[in-house]
Amino acid sequence: MNRFVRKRPLILVVNDDGISAPGILALTRAMDDLGDVVVVAPMEQQSAIGHAITLHDRVLVQSYHVSDDVGHVRALGITGTPADCVKLALNTLLPREPDIVVSGINMGANTAINVIYSGTVSAATESSIRGVDSIAFSLCTKEVADFEPAAKYAKAITLKVLRSRLPRGIVLNVNIPAIPYENIRGVVVTRLAHSRWEECFVEKTDPENGTYYLYKGMFVNMDEGLDTDVNAIGEGYVSITPIQFDLTAHGCLGVLGTWRWTEHLG
Amino acid sequence: MNRFVRKRPLILVVNDDGISAPGILALTRAMDDLGDVVVVAPMEQQSAIGHAITLHDRVLVQSYHVSDDVGHVRALGITGTPADCVKLALNTLLPREPDIVVSGINMGANTAINVIYSGTVSAATESSIRGVDSIAFSLCTKEVADFEPAAKYAKAITLKVLRSRLPRGIVLNVNIPAIPYENIRGVVVTRLAHSRWEECFVEKTDPENGTYYLYKGMFVNMDEGLDTDVNAIGEGYVSITPIQFDLTAHGCLGVLGTWRWTEHLG
Numbered sequence: 001m002n003r004f005v006r007k008r009p010l011i012l013v014v015n016d017d018g019i020s021a022p023g024i025l026a027l028t029r030a031m032d033d034l035g036d037v038v039v040v041a042p043m044e045q046q047s048a049i050g051h052a053i054t055l056h057d058r059v060l061v062q063s064y065h066v067s068d069d070v071g072h073v074r075a076l077g078i079t080g081t082p083a084d085c086v087k088l089a090l091n092t093l094l095p096r097e098p099d100i101v102v103s104g105i106n107m108g109a110n111t112a113i114n115v116i117y118s119g120t121v122s123a124a125t126e127s128s129i130r131g132v133d134s135i136a137f138s139l140c141t142k143e144v145a146d147f148e149p150a151a152k153y154a155k156a157i158t159l160k161v162l163r164s165r166l167p168r169g170i171v172l173n174v175n176i177p178a179i180p181y182e183n184i185r186g187v188v189v190t191r192l193a194h195s196r197w198e199e200c201f202v203e204k205t206d207p208e209n210g211t212y213y214l215y216k217g218m219f220v221n222m223d224e225g226l227d228t229d230v231n232a233i234g235e236g237y238v239s240i241t242p243i244q245f246d247l248t249a250h251g252c253l254g255v256l257g258t259w260r261w262t263e264h265l266g
Numbered sequence: 267m268n269r270f271v272r273k274r275p276l277i278l279v280v281n282d283d284g285i286s287a288p289g290i291l292a293l294t295r296a297m298d299d300l301g302d303v304v305v306v307a308p309m310e311q312q313s314a315i316g317h318a319i320t321l322h323d324r325v326l327v328q329s330y331h332v333s334d335d336v337g338h339v340r341a342l343g344i345t346g347t348p349a350d351c352v353k354l355a356l357n358t359l360l361p362r363e364p365d366i367v368v369s370g371i372n373m374g375a376n377t378a379i380n381v382i383y384s385g386t387v388s389a390a391t392e393s394s395i396r397g398v399d400s401i402a403f404s405l406c407t408k409e410v411a412d413f414e415p416a417a418k419y420a421k422a423i424t425l426k427v428l429r430s431r432l433p434r435g436i437v438l439n440v441n442i443p444a445i446p447y448e449n450i451r452g453v454v455v456t457r458l459a460h461s462r463w464e465e466c467f468v469e470k471t472d473p474e475n476g477t478y479y480l481y482k483g484m485f486v487n488m489d490e491g492l493d494t495d496v497n498a499i500g501e502g503y504v505s506i507t508p509i510q511f512d513l514t515a516h517g518c519l520g521v522l523g524t525w526r527w528t529e530h531l532g
Binding site: 113155211246255257264 | 317320321322354383388418421423425453455457469483509514527531
């Protein structure tokens with residue numbers, strides 16, 4: 001398509017399930033067709049770590065052999081969080097700024113309110129803060145799954161972004177339904193569904209710890225909109241949601257600016 | 267002001283600096299004047315933990331005595347994150363849904379991009395997701411400081427919010443300059459400044475760990491706007507920024523919806 005020979009893009013692959021997870025291997029293979037790939041991922045599973053970063057501990061780095069067929073890919077495991085992976089890679093480990101950062105493929109949906117807790121998305125966000133385009137990919141199942149359909153879409157979407165570039169300050173959050181490739185109905189751009197987790201903590205007691213609690217949660221979608229990520233996945237579509245790291249509620253600045261904030265100051 | 271006797275509000279106090287930090291004591295004292303206070307905070311310092319939650323570990327809970335003058339306040343330390351504190355409190359530890367959740371007073375600014383990494387803000391966000399009004403308070407210094415001026419503003423702003431209620435889905439992120447009370451020039455409503463951390467990881471090697479890295483970062487404000495939180499603090503104002511947990515970049519849905527996402531699908 002492009003008549004000029006150009007440098008192969010440099011692609012950083014990260015995740016939060018850890019460097020040995022099957023999803024990052026599928027993503028690495030898909031990216032290997034598109035450019036020069038470097039993998040920097042946590043040594044251990046880091047789900048629900050959010051945007052935590054390691055300020056005070058040492059971060060260890062170790063070379064990994066991901067798989068024979070992508071044995072030429074440089075792969076580094078680190079002791080930090082997903083956001084640390086991106087920080088350390090962009091500052092120190094990569095030979096130059098990457099053309100794109102891809103995160104995942106996460107095992108489990110990162111739809112709706114889950115993006116707030118997601119290490120997968122936070123790694124992508126960290127990259128976007130640094131001005132490097134980024135995409136988070138998640139496969140909507142917690143079961144052992146076939147990552148190949150998701151990897152095919154990851155490759156097509158990444159190539160599209162490499163060619164078109166994202167608007168500034170925007171991260172793509174991509175969720176792929178866990179269904180056979182031929183059953184996927186296409187790609188839609190969505191908004192995050194309004195939702196929350198209904199938790200019930202299980203109280204336990206033992207002699208050593210006294211009273212303690214174990215988390216149990218159930219995801220509740222409170223949004224009937226047809227334009228949401230949750231609905232798209234349910235209908236068999238790949239969902240792409242643009243998300244932003246500027247958390248200012250710009251639409252509220254006006255009304256809150258009119259409040260008399262100091263009226264109760266003693 | 268209000269002629270009717272009404273139930274004292276129930277106020278949950280949380281933080282990320284830990285239950286023994288001076289900032290949470292100052293906030294607890296200030297809230298004790300406004301209603302019935304329960305403190306639920308991490309036993310240990312949890313800065314830069316972001317919105318991490320504890321899904322797979324047990325969360326231990328232990329009673330604390332915060333200080334003699336607020337000895338009547340129920341105070342619980344937990345082994346989890348700031349977001350865990352709110353989840354556990356709202357689900358299990360509190361006798362009823364609180365009227366408001368206040369987080370802090372953090373030692374250190376939570377302005378600009380720092381809100382992404384902040385446990386203080388994430389605790390407040392978690393509350394807002396649950397539909398309970400919430401405010402994060404931070405004092406803009408890392409030095410040993412006088413929390414009294416910040417506590418006075420925290421009390422006035424909390425009372426204002428208890429009386430007026432926040433718009434749905436909005437968290438207030440309040441930063442207070444670390445200057446004498448009489449020098450504070452007032453309160454302004456701001457947006458988060460565009461900014462980022464310039465990191466330089468220090469590479470070290472030792473026989474036990476091999477090569478490892480230590481984080482060093484410098485905050486860089488890239489925003490000359492007069493309406494930002496960073497500028498407000500520099501000018502001696504208390505800064506109030508409304509922030510949202512809906513990360514959808516609604517303004518981008520239109521343009522990304524026109525992209526041909528499947529054109530590179532093999």
